[in-house]
Amino acid sequence: MADRFVAEATPFDGLVVVNRRILKDDRGFLTRLFCPDDLKAFGWSGRVAQVNETGTVQRGTVRGMHFQNPPFAEIKLIACTRGRVLDVVVDIRHGSPTFLKHFAVELSEDNGRSLLVPRGFAHGFQTLTDDAHMLYMHSESYVAASEGGLHSQDPRLAIGWPLPVINLSSRDAAHPLLQPDYVGVVL
């Protein structure tokens, strides 16, 4: 069996686009979403503490930009299992050469792409279709008190959302803008 996952490097240390093989036959398809042994080579380590799914009703909705602060900083493997999204991460690792730069990739139910996001990135996405579903593997448990957020429309991040941004949650609308002295997270 050829590799189920083919890694595509990004300009960000540890951030990997994972191209999944999609096995098709007359009935439909099968694709492997997660395998700790295979993904170890791409940077997954430790356990899967939880698997979450979200469904988003309306095209143009933005969720994010979210992260957990140390000691609960987490690795996430992110896939879109229904519809299409523009998935975006921001490097917030203190001292990183790509600090506060962002990376965007389209994830969809058809393109077989997942994003393996190391610790020290904020994550968000915009739905490009109605009724979009996302699936997340998390290496750490959800700890509400450790949650952090950046504003998805912070001018300093300059994320080019392709559609007018709608439906921010009240939490996401309240994320503060970055201060000039922001130094990121120390892992």
Ligand SMILES: Cc1cn([C@H]2C[C@H](O)[C@@H](COP(=O)(O)OP(=O)(O)O[C@H]3O[C@@H](C)C(=O)[C@@H](O)[C@H]3O)O2)c(=O)[nH]c1=O
């Ligand atoms: C993330 C999370 C939320 N919750 C609760 C908190 C809240 O009552 C409800 C909805 O949470 P949120 O508003 O944070 O949902 P959402 O905005 O979809 O949060 C998600 O956004 C994307 C961008 C990510 O990267 C994810 O890791 C996650 O942070 O679910 C959990 O119980 N467990 C979890 O792991």
